[in-house]
Amino acid sequence: xxxxxRARKMADRIKEIVAKxxxxxxxxxxxxxxxxxxxxxxxxxxxxxxxxTVYGSEEERRDSALALQAATGMLRSEVxxxxxxxxxxxxxxxxxxxxxxxxHIEALLREARTRxxxxxxxxxxxxxxxxxxxxxxxxxxxxxxxxxxxDDQVExxxxxxxxxEVEDDEPRSLRG
Numbered sequence: 001x002x003x004x005x006r007a008r009k010m011a012d013r014i015k016e017i018v019a020k021x022x023x024x025x026x027x028x029x030x031x032x033x034x035x036x037x038x039x040x041x042x043x044x045x046x047x048x049x050x051x052x053t054v055y056g057s058e059e060e061r062r063d064s065a066l067a068l069q070a071a072t073g074m075l076r077s078e079v080x081x082x083x084x085x086x087x088x089x090x091x092x093x094x095x096x097x098x099x100x101x102x103x104h105i106e107a108l109l110r111e112a113r114t115r116x117x118x119x120x121x122x123x124x125x126x127x128x129x130x131x132x133x134x135x136x137x138x139x140x141x142x143x144x145x146x147x148x149x150x151d152d153q154v155e156x157x158x159x160x161x162x163x164x165e166v167e168d169d170e171p172r173s174l175r176g
Contacts, residue, residue, distance in 0.1 A: 007041045010083065014048050015039040017082045018075055018091075026071050030063035032056045037096045041089060048079075048089040051096040061095065068093040 019036045033055040040049045052068070054061040068075075072091050080088035 004043070007043060007045060010045060010085065010089075011039040011041040011048065013083055014041065014050070014079055014089070014091075017079050018050060021075060021078050026067065026074075028067040028071060031067040031071075032060040032064040034064055034068070037098060045085055046087065046089055047092065049092050049094055051094050053096045053099055065093070065095060 015036050015038070018039075022031070022034055022036070025031075035053050035055070036050060037053055038051040040051075041047070052064075054064045056064075072093065076088055076091050079091065
């Protein structure tokens with residue numbers, strides 16, 4: 001098993017070699033505007049997955065995939081001449097889903113922006129269902145004076161009770 005750093009270096013080198021060869025041009029008229037987006041090499045350096053995108057219609061993508069599949073042997077020999085590995089890895093071309101994913105994400109972001117705009121319009125015109133602050137009630141200074149008078153009155157009422165009105169814990173039959 002090779003060092004992961006070596007696998008990354010080989011992947012970068014393969015990406016550069018294949019991109020230069022595609023830039024020079026293959027003699028296949030089916031090949032469209034192809035961009036190599038990523039290359040991943042297995043840990044044993046025996047297989048390389050090359051991810052690419054094609055700018056154009058679905059038909060151009062399909063034709064470019066067929067052209068790359070047909071040119072795989074020639075591109076592998078080009079890679080073998082330009083790397084310093086004992087064995088040349090097999091190449092596999094995989095259409096990258098980045099543009100489709102990016103388009104889907106952009107659509108989701110547009111939808112989120114419109115929903116946020118609708119929510120902000122509703123929030124700007126919204127009012128509380130009840131009081132603005134239902135838990136805090138305003139207090140007047142008069143409220144404090146009324147409470148003090150009530151306390152004084154309770155104390156006065158206790159003095160007004162007669163001994164006959166006071167109940168004991170013992171029943172009347174046991175009193176002497």
